[in-house]
Amino acid sequence: MAKNITSQEKDYSQWYLDVVREAKLAEHSPVRGSMVIRPNGMALWENMRNALDQMFKDTGHENAYFPLFIPKSFLSKEAQHVEGFAKECAVVTHSRLKSVDGGVEVDPESKLEEELIVRPTSETIIWDTYRNWIQSYRDLPILVNQWANVVRWEMRTRLFLRTMEFLWQEGHTAHATKEEAVEETRQMLDVYATFAEDFMAMPVLKGVKTASERFAGAVDTYCIEALMQDGKALQAGTSHFLGQNFAKAFDVKFQDKDGEHKLVWATSWGVSTRLIGGLIMTHSDDQGLVLPPKLAPTQVVVVPIYRSDEQREAVLEYADGIYDELKELGVRIKVDDRDNYNPGYKFAEHEAAGIPLRIAIGPRDLENNNVELARRDLKSKNIESREGLGSRVKKLLDDIQDELFEKAKKRRDEMTSEVDSYEEFQKIIEDKGGFVWAHWDGTSETEEKIKEETKATIRLIPLEEGEEGKCMVTGKPSKQKVLFARSY
Numbered sequence: 001m002a003k004n005i006t007s008q009e010k011d012y013s014q015w016y017l018d019v020v021r022e023a024k025l026a027e028h029s030p031v032r033g034s035m036v037i038r039p040n041g042m043a044l045w046e047n048m049r050n051a052l053d054q055m056f057k058d059t060g061h062e063n064a065y066f067p068l069f070i071p072k073s074f075l076s077k078e079a080q081h082v083e084g085f086a087k088e089c090a091v092v093t094h095s096r097l098k099s100v101d102g103g104v105e106v107d108p109e110s111k112l113e114e115e116l117i118v119r120p121t122s123e124t125i126i127w128d129t130y131r132n133w134i135q136s137y138r139d140l141p142i143l144v145n146q147w148a149n150v151v152r153w154e155m156r157t158r159l160f161l162r163t164m165e166f167l168w169q170e171g172h173t174a175h176a177t178k179e180e181a182v183e184e185t186r187q188m189l190d191v192y193a194t195f196a197e198d199f200m201a202m203p204v205l206k207g208v209k210t211a212s213e214r215f216a217g218a219v220d221t222y223c224i225e226a227l228m229q230d231g232k233a234l235q236a237g238t239s240h241f242l243g244q245n246f247a248k249a250f251d252v253k254f255q256d257k258d259g260e261h262k263l264v265w266a267t268s269w270g271v272s273t274r275l276i277g278g279l280i281m282t283h284s285d286d287q288g289l290v291l292p293p294k295l296a297p298t299q300v301v302v303v304p305i306y307r308s309d310e311q312r313e314a315v316l317e318y319a320d321g322i323y324d325e326l327k328e329l330g331v332r333i334k335v336d337d338r339d340n341y342n343p344g345y346k347f348a349e350h351e352a353a354g355i356p357l358r359i360a361i362g363p364r365d366l367e368n369n370n371v372e373l374a375r376r377d378l379k380s381k382n383i384e385s386r387e388g389l390g391s392r393v394k395k396l397l398d399d400i401q402d403e404l405f406e407k408a409k410k411r412r413d414e415m416t417s418e419v420d421s422y423e424e425f426q427k428i429i430e431d432k433g434g435f436v437w438a439h440w441d442g443t444s445e446t447e448e449k450i451k452e453e454t455k456a457t458i459r460l461i462p463l464e465e466g467e468e469g470k471c472m473v474t475g476k477p478s479k480q481k482v483l484f485a486r487s488y
Contacts, residue, residue, distance in 0.1 A: 002022065002286065002287050002288055002348065002351070002352060004018060004021075004022055005018040005019060005022055005286055005287070005288060005352070006018050007286045008229065008230070008285075008286060012229075012230045013158075015286070016158070016277075016280060016281065017158075017159065019280055019284050019288055019289055019352075020041075020159050020160070020280065022288050022289075022352040023040060023041075023288055023289040023352055023353050023354060024038050024039075024040045024041075024353065025037070025038060025040050025041035025044070025159075025160075025276065025280075025289070026038055026041045026159045026160060027159075028159070031164070032155070032164075033153075033154055033155055033157045033163060033164035033165075034157075034163055034164045034165045035159050035160075035163050035165075037167075037273070040297065040353060041160075041276065043297035044276060044279075044291070044295060044296075044297055045167060045273055045276060046297075047294075047295045047296075047297060048195075048199070048200075048275060048276075048295060049147060049169070051195060051199050051294070051295070052169065052191075052195055052271070053145075053147070053169075055191050055194070055195060056145050056169075056171065056191070059143075059187060059188075059191060060143050061143040061144065061145045061171060061173075062143065062144055062145070063144070063145055063146060063147065064144045064145075064146055065146050065148065066119075066122050066125050066126055066129065066146055066148075067119075067125060068118060068119055068148075068149075069092065069116040069117070069118065069119070070116065070117045070118075070119050070122075070124055070125045071114050071116060071117075071125075072091070072114055072115045072116065072117055073114060074117075074124035074125060074128060075089070075117060075124055077124065077249040077250060078123070078124065078217050078245055078246060078249040080216050080217045080245070081123065081124065081216045081217035081245075081246075081249075082216075083216060084215070084216020084217065085120045085121070085152075085216060087153070088120050088152040088153050088154070089117045089118070089120055089152075089153065090117070090118040090151045090153055091115050091116070091117060091118075092112065092115060092116040092117075092118065093111060093112060093115050094106045094107065094108075094110045094111055094112060095110040095112055096110040118151040119148070119150050119151065120150055120151060120152045121150060121170060121268075121270075122146065122148070122150075122170055122172065123172065123217065123242070123246055123268055124246075124249075124250075126144075126172045127172075127246040127247070127249065127250040127252055127266070128250050130142060130172075130174055130250070130252050130264070131250050131251060131252045134174060134252055134253075134254050134264060135254060135255065136254055136255050137176050137254055137255065137256050137257055139254065140174060140175060140176045140254060140264070141173060141174060141175045141176070141180060141184075142172075142173060142174040143171075143173050143184075144171065144172055144173065145169055145170070145171040145172075146169065146170055146172075147167075147168075147169050148167075148168065148169075148170065149165055149166065149167050149168075150165070150166065150168060150170075151164060151165050152164065152166075158277075158488075159277070160273055160274060160276045160277035160280070161234075161274055161277040161488050162274075162488070163273075166272050166273050166274070167272060167273045168270050168271060168272035168273065169270055169271060169272075170268060170269070170270040171188060171267070171268060171269045171270065172266070172267070172268050173266065173267045173268075174247075174252070174264045174265070174266055175264065175265040175266070175267070176254065176256065176262075176264070176265070177265060178243075178265050180265065181241060181242075181243075181265035181266060181267050182241055184267045185220070185222055185239045185240065185241040185267045185269070186222065186239070188239045188267070188269040189206055189222040189223075189224065189237070189239040189269075190206075192204075192224050192236070192237035192239065192269075192271060193206055193224050193237075195271075196224060196226065196236055196237070196275075197405060198294070199292065199294045199295055200275065200278070200279055200282070200292060200295065201282070201283065201292040201294075201401055201402075201404040201405035201408060202226050202236070202278060202279065202282045202283075202405075202408060203226065203227075203405065203408055203409040203412055204224040204225060204226045204236055204237075205224065205225050205226075205435075205459075205460060205462075205483065206222070206223070206224055206460070206462075206463055207222070207223060207225070207459070207460025207461050207462045207463055207483065208220055208221065208222055208223070208460060208461045208463065209221040209222075209223055209238075209458075209460065209461075210444075210447060210458050210461065210482075211444065212444055212447060212448075213457065213458065215238060215240045215268075217242060217245050217246065218240040218241060218242050218243075218245075218268075219241050219242060219243035219245070220240070220241040221238055221239075221240050221241075222238065222239045222240070222241070222463075223235055223236075223237065223238045223239075223459075223460055224236045224237045224238075225435075225459045225460055225483065225485075226278055226282065226412075227411075227412045227415060227416075227434060227435055227485070228278070228281035228282060228488070229281055229282065229411065230281070230433070231415055231432065231433025231434045231485075231486070232433065232485065232486050232487055232488055233435065233459050233485035233486070233487040233488070234274070234277070234278045234281070234487065234488050235459070235487065235488075236271070236274070236275060236278050237269075237270070237271040237275075238269065238270065238271075239267065239268075239269035240267060240268045240269060241267055242265075242266035242267055242268060243265065243266070244263040244264065244265055244266070245266070246266050247263040247264040247265070247266060248263060252264045277488075279291070279292075279295070282408050283377075283404055283408065284354065287351050287352065287379065288351055288352030288353065288354060289352060289353055289354030290354050290376060290377055290404070291354035291355070291356060291376075292356075292400070292401050292404050292405075293356045293357075293397040293398075293400050293401050294401055296332065296354065296355060296356050297332065298332055298333065298334050298353075298355050299331050299332045299333065299355070299356055299357065299397055300326060300331055300332070300333040300334075300355070300356070300357045300358070300359060300393060300397075301333070301334055301335075301336055301350050301355045301357075301358050301359070302319045302322055302323060302333065302334070302335045302336065302358075302359045302360075302361065303336050303343055303346050303347065303350070303358060303359070303360045303361075304316055304318075304319045304335065304336075304337055304361055304362075305343050305360060305361065305362035305363075306362065306363065311362075311363050314363070314366055315361055315362065315363065315366065316335075316337060318361055318365070318366050319335045319337070319361055320335070322359060322361070322371070322386075322389065323335050325389065325390045326389075326390055326393060328390075329390050329391075329393075329394055331390075331393060331394065331397070336350070343360070347360075350376075351376060354376060355376060356375070356376050356377065356397060356400050357373065357374070357375060357376070357393060357396060357397065357400075358373075358374040358376070358381075359371050359372065359373055359374075360372040360374070360381075365386075369385065369386045369387065370383050370384065370385060370386060371383075371384055371386055371389060372384075373393075373396075375396070375400065376400075377400050377403065377404060412434075412435070415432070415433065415434030415435065416434055416435040416436075416437070417432065417434065417435070417436045417437070418436070418437040418438070418481070419436060419437070419438050419472065420438070420439070420469070420470075420472060421472055422472045422473050425438050425454070425456075425472055425484070426453070426454055429454045429455075429456045429484070429486065430454070433485070433486060434485065435459070435483055435484070435485050436456070436483070436484045436485065437481040437482070437483060437484075438472045438481055438482070438484055439469040439470055439471050439472050439478035439480075439481050439482075440458065440471055440472070440473075440478055440481075440482050441471035441473070441474050441476040441477065441478055442478070442479065443474075443476075446471060446473050446474055449473060450473060450484070454486075455486050456484045456485060456486050457484065457485070457486075457487060458482050458483065458484055459483045459484065459485050459487065460482065460483050461480075461482050461483075462480065462481075462482070462483070465479070465480060466479075466480030466481055467480065467481075468480065469481070
């Protein structure tokens with residue numbers, strides 16, 4: 001355990017915050033509930049964003065940008081939507097300040113005719129815009145995504161997992177038919193699942209939310225759920241089939257091939273910087289952050305070791321050769337040639353930052369044409385020949401990526417249970433945690449009872465039909481088992 005990091009076993013919540021701090025990912029800002037994303041955290045988010053952005057474009061989507069401010073009246077147009085977000089909205093009421101006794105205060109004469117909402121999500125302003133874009137079936141589909149920040153007025157916050165302001169992407173698409181919209185919703189769920197597993201090395205389950213957990217204004221909410229090391233679930237992405245709710249609210253119609261005017265069908269989907277929290281809690285350990293190579297801002301760090309200027313020159317020349325070779329192979333590599341820190345400090349810093357591979361080289365390595373190669377995930381190190389180093393490093397990075405996924409999947413499977421009785425369910429939720437499959441009668445009353453008594457919620461209803469049975473609580477008929485867990 002790193003001296004500045006609390007062990008997971010002692011205090012998981014503090015461990016998480018310590019890892020974020022020591023990896024220099026983010027810190028609290030002067031504004032309560034919001035955060036400063038540091039360069040290490042932003043570089044990680046940029047790699048996530050770049051990978052997802054390409055996946056969106058590969059599925060035919062384009063980027064656009066919509067205003068940060070939304071007229072209050074827009075939120076009133078879709079009843080479920082406004083009810084879902086009303087308590088989370090930040091409201092702008094005035095347009096300027098004025099100087100008073102060396103300070104400032106709100107100028108009462110600048111009160112806005114209509115208050116503006118700082119976007120908690122953009123469905124309303126986007127669908128008001130789509131009304132101008134859509135007249136004919138020829139204008140459909142619209143496949144648009146935006147990368148933006150949103151504000152949801154949270155006060156019980158945790159860096160990355162739940163903050164008042166966060167970064168995200170939100171896709172908003174418009175379609176001529178229900179079938180196309182549902183297909184889009186499912187396609188984007190698959191995109192998220194592929195990203196989570198192939199890039200984040202984080203295994204996920206796909207399913208549909210219950211009515212009580214559904215996005216405000218959606219007909220169906222599809223989700224991916226991941227299991228963290230402490231046995232709690234994390235909703236890692238959602239894709240919503242919005243039906244025609246927003247088309248009705250904003251009067252968005254199109255003329256079909258037969259000249260008939262019809263309402264448009266809609267979807268929205270999004271993931272946020274919450275994924276960084278998921279990444280931390282899926283792979284990291286008591287030494288700090290552990291990053292999958294595909295997303296690591298730096299995949300390999302070279303630490304030169306020397307005691308004299310003469311040694312320094314020779315070792316750095318050797319390091320530069322390694323840098324050039326790996327850079328040519330597309331590896332994200334850096335040489336830590338800072339003279340104001342000793343090698344031990346650098347090792348600890350790079351370990352806490354989760355850099356997948358560390359190469360240490362000293363004068364003796366030059367003599368023997370070797371390097372010391374250390375794996376962050378296994379905390380192992382070996383002496384390796386300099387010859388063929390590039391191809392071995394590339395394979396090692398692939399191996400680390402695959403092994404991190406398999407390790408996380410094995411842990412998830414070991415922490416997944418299946419029960420038939422409510423007594424067994426309560427015991428497992430309290431003692432073991434993790435995912436629990438159990439029958440539920442489909443009623444919100446039973447769902448709420450389970451939540452109140454165990455703090456576990458239904459994370460998803462599986463997409464595939466399962467075996468019928470009896471609800472573990474009421475004994476009433478159940479179509480299939482659903483997934484329960486305590487969650488973030």
